Amino acid sequence: MSNAGDESLIIVMRRDATAEQIRHVLDRLSEVDAEAHVSEGAHRTVIGVLGDRTRVQQLPWEAFPGVERAVPVLKPFKFVSREFQPDDSVVMVGDVPIGGGGLTVIAGPCAVESRDQLFRSAEAVHAAGAKILRGDAFKPRTSPYSFQGLGEKGLELLAEARETFGMPFVAEVVDPRHVELVASYADLIRVGTRNMANFTLLAELGRQDKPVLLKRGFTATIEEWLNAAEYVYKEGNHQIVLCERGIRTFETATRNTLDISAVPVVKGLSHLPVVVDPSHSGGRRELVAPLTRVAVAAPADGVMIDVHPAPETALVDGAQAILPGEFAELMEQVRALAAAMGLEL
């Protein structure tokens, strides 16, 4: 599909714009190969701009003399948009699909802390029906004094757990220099919320061939999030899963505010699958079950849940991890709701 001929921008001139100022705008449009439809109102000139959004929208139109407003009509992202690809993307993680009408459950500890901790968690989530294991070997931490992860040793343990339980795994990457390393172990590479706008890292992930789980920046708009996905897609990697995990608001009763509306909004704008992280958005153990149910009812394409055999000893984010037994109970509720929604688990 080509958008080249579509109006991608509308420029509204000021009431007092001069003919020369209008000419200046038209000249710059012509330099970026855009076509202009000029409409003379009673008092204002309005210019509908046809041309490649990626060239047209990056000019600073509102800095041009005589321009009152420049209103983008098309979104700044292209390949990840639903108009580019009307059908849902399905991303394969090992042999587990995400997207396309099912509900994929990802679970495990936030960080890999030891073989015992990982395996107890993995065994429990596998038994209860999770399809993908989570666990991080590299952690970006707000304080430099917090636990930063086991590094490659953690990845080795995750790979061992994959063999033992027959589950592919997802792990985070925080440094562009580690992409190759993480990709050599993980089935799905996660970009954490603090790195959503780390364009260097995104570009690197776009140039390798493992699928990418892109968490929403906790302060990013949906449009910025899809722009970030576009970075990965544009470099050649089309296997992208989005993950909503709560945004920063004025409310302090929860760590972040789960933006559940983002699920249907993104599904309207993009063909990429969207999963929800009910653990990190709420930041409190007792919110994991209700926010998981909410994700199923939206419906999201999956959920990703922190499960820890002993949360109060967790080195990272223990406050929100649920126990293996709680996870098993939650899976019962998930199954009932998924059935009511017609989603295959």
Add this chain to the structure above:
Amino acid sequence: MSNAGDESLIIVMRRDATAEQIRHVLDRLSEVDAEAHVSEGAHRTVIGVLGDRTRVQQLPWEAFPGVERAVPVLKPFKFVSREFQPDDSVVMVGDVPIGGGGLTVIAGPCAVESRDQLFRSAEAVHAAGAKILRGDAFKPRTSPYSFQGLGEKGLELLAEARETFGMPFVAEVVDPRHVELVASYADLIRVGTRNMANFTLLAELGRQDKPVLLKRGFTATIEEWLNAAEYVYKEGNHQIVLCERGIRTFETATRNTLDISAVPVVKGLSHLPVVVDPSHSGGRRELVAPLTRVAVAAPADGVMIDVHPAPETALVDGAQAILPGEFAELMEQVRALAAAMGLEL
């Protein structure tokens, strides 16, 4: 239950606080009949305060010389807290209960615009299974040039619809001088999001005996919202239903961000029932169905949905009203999810 003997506040003195400064704090505590437990650390004095939170917490402790921090332990609200009343409150609206394990559906037009519009909407929502009718006669509008409602004429039409369809109705009040008037017609009186902190109006509602539906201010924290409910309760009216309707965040893809986490958080803190307004939070028609489903899965005690026979002619908030046919379809989904959740409709 009495909290008088409980620690309601902890005052942490600065490292360099003098004996005189500590004495000053203790003197003021004694003036408000609070007891102090003084703990001498290696470098700091920490004072645990026992006393009535409503007297203790309103003093400006952090303005006292030598005080580093004052940390409230108890919430500032009392009567609406779950520690005050452990069991769920059930509020009767006419003969329809809200709270206590069921799911109550409230639906109808945003504003009453005409007899025809109201009755077409009421007939449709009644047929599809709604239990309470919504419709406003007074509207607070951001622009002084927007439609402000039909006034008493609107209330008369709502009362007529109540007779015709056998449904109690909820209507908004915006002026303390209208409380008596609205209460003489409506079965449930709504406080809109812009009036949640209109304490004059809240106090007036606390002194009459119709139940109150208190919408969350779109910029209010959960604690402020429960404080607002406390205003009503304290004046003598204990029939209060809370309504989550989205909060203002940086995201502009939706009108507001539905804070679905608020449902389980409030249910932990308070015994009052909580319903969700999926129409005003998203502000877009296509979000009404997913956000309604999400509310059922939380689960909220009810949902309140805008239904308009011809949204594009609506004088208020047409962008988010769904059509009668869409509402009927949505009710099918609600029934399936409520069954999976074990909620009686």
Add this chain to the structure above:
Amino acid sequence: MSNAGDESLIIVMRRDATAEQIRHVLDRLSEVDAEAHVSEGAHRTVIGVLGDRTRVQQLPWEAFPGVERAVPVLKPFKFVSREFQPDDSVVMVGDVPIGGGGLTVIAGPCAVESRDQLFRSAEAVHAAGAKILRGDAFKPRTSPYSFQGLGEKGLELLAEARETFGMPFVAEVVDPRHVELVASYADLIRVGTRNMANFTLLAELGRQDKPVLLKRGFTATIEEWLNAAEYVYKEGNHQIVLCERGIRTFETATRNTLDISAVPVVKGLSHLPVVVDPSHSGGRRELVAPLTRVAVAAPADGVMIDVHPAPETALVDGAQAILPGEFAELMEQVRALAAAMGLEL
């Protein structure tokens, strides 16, 4: 000035909009006496709408079938806009002007607590050079258990202080039923941040003839704030002073975030004077001096400062009040900066 002939709205139709859908839009425009300039692009129709913004902008255009976006060109407020009145408004408070190139200092206690407290504060701020006294008799409080003000007794004390020190005073009104009472005493009536969108109260203030100080809602956009001013103006009262006092953000180090950019932005959009409240925005005593200096440099048309003879005994907001001696020192800095800015004090 008439805007009737100006484009106030631009409607962008969807690519797949039908001729019938376009016709439907044009019909509704004609019903509200608006003229439409239709521009056919290569793929989309764009409609420039000429007509009264107050009628055109309130229709729910984005709910119309076939409409992609409706972009307002003119702001929704009219009388308070600078295009309506290019010259700065000057508001007289007693014989003290606000606006028009000077810097007016308003100071005094947050709430009137006693004759002694008020007079000690008033004497000090008068001696240091403040021109208008502040002090409230009615306080809207988040908790129903906090001090709510002395009521009419407080107004009497303020009137007595006015006589003694020869300073006009500003006081808050929180209830539409008290407008007449407060107006019978005060020289300037303040609408607090929680009541900025209390349209009932605004309309009442628009129908009396004392000037109004309209604080920005701590969660209101600049556009909503100017809409609130329009409510007052439209009812007939043109003496309006705006007051920036900080907005709610994610930052918790300060009570609110002073939006100092709002001063130049509002001055670009409106002819009304704007003062700054450095006390309530920061919520901390040590921020009062820097935020006052910042307001002078913006420059605002004035500042309003809490001064209390004994902040730690204050019944309201003691944490942010400065001492009389601190105020006198601050006035020295204010004088130096005002001189550098060419502002008359």
Add this chain to the structure above:
Amino acid sequence: MSNAGDESLIIVMRRDATAEQIRHVLDRLSEVDAEAHVSEGAHRTVIGVLGDRTRVQQLPWEAFPGVERAVPVLKPFKFVSREFQPDDSVVMVGDVPIGGGGLTVIAGPCAVESRDQLFRSAEAVHAAGAKILRGDAFKPRTSPYSFQGLGEKGLELLAEARETFGMPFVAEVVDPRHVELVASYADLIRVGTRNMANFTLLAELGRQDKPVLLKRGFTATIEEWLNAAEYVYKEGNHQIVLCERGIRTFETATRNTLDISAVPVVKGLSHLPVVVDPSHSGGRRELVAPLTRVAVAAPADGVMIDVHPAPETALVDGAQAILPGEFAELMEQVRALAAAMGLEL
């Protein structure tokens, strides 16, 4: 200074906490070498924790059974705190100091686009009195289709401008693999707002010896910002300048909301110098002058201003660049205000 003996945390147990739960907390405290002062209230146990904040605060105390709240007393950062170093840090950029009572003006184009553009801007800002040149060779852009910078060629041009005008320069780094390259050219290395929480990059910058200008993440709290500075400091690089550049709020009239209160707040918490970027916070040319004045009055230790010879041709952020002539005029105002504030320029 040692904080080891100071209370760094206060743990408030629940009313119903068991002796075993209290014992569990005390055991874990002892494992991290912390000392506990246990205070038995009438109904609750409160534990004052003495120990290294960097070990104590990272445990998930609120996930421990029986714990109601854990309140940090000390901030999580240590070396950048003012209690660690009471005197202001002065950072030397080439031979230009930032901090210690002066006002340092940094100016130049946002991005280096060509030799001609850079030199025209540099010549103008040098003539008007700027002391440090700004200009970027690597740009992180929200859209992958926007101009990403000239790369090393840009750095070469900046070095040439340094020779010509005798001004040190600041340039951004976006990739940890480019740190060595950028450090080999620039006098001051900037971390952009999107990379403030890119801990990999921060650690790399901590291990080289050029000073670092750390912009505040537009969604970061002040505490997170100082934690980010701690990352750099802890790795060995103590030459850090902070830069406030606006935060994301609900207000859309400006690109971001300049949080001017952050200047005095940070100066209270930290010894590091703080400069303000009035260009990127407002995002609009007409706000640059007022926001610059505001920064001087705060006072910040410097300002950083975008100056472009032809903003409407700018490839990056043209909407906010001011013209050389406007900059010269602004410098006059800056000089007058700095004199009134007693700041050396």
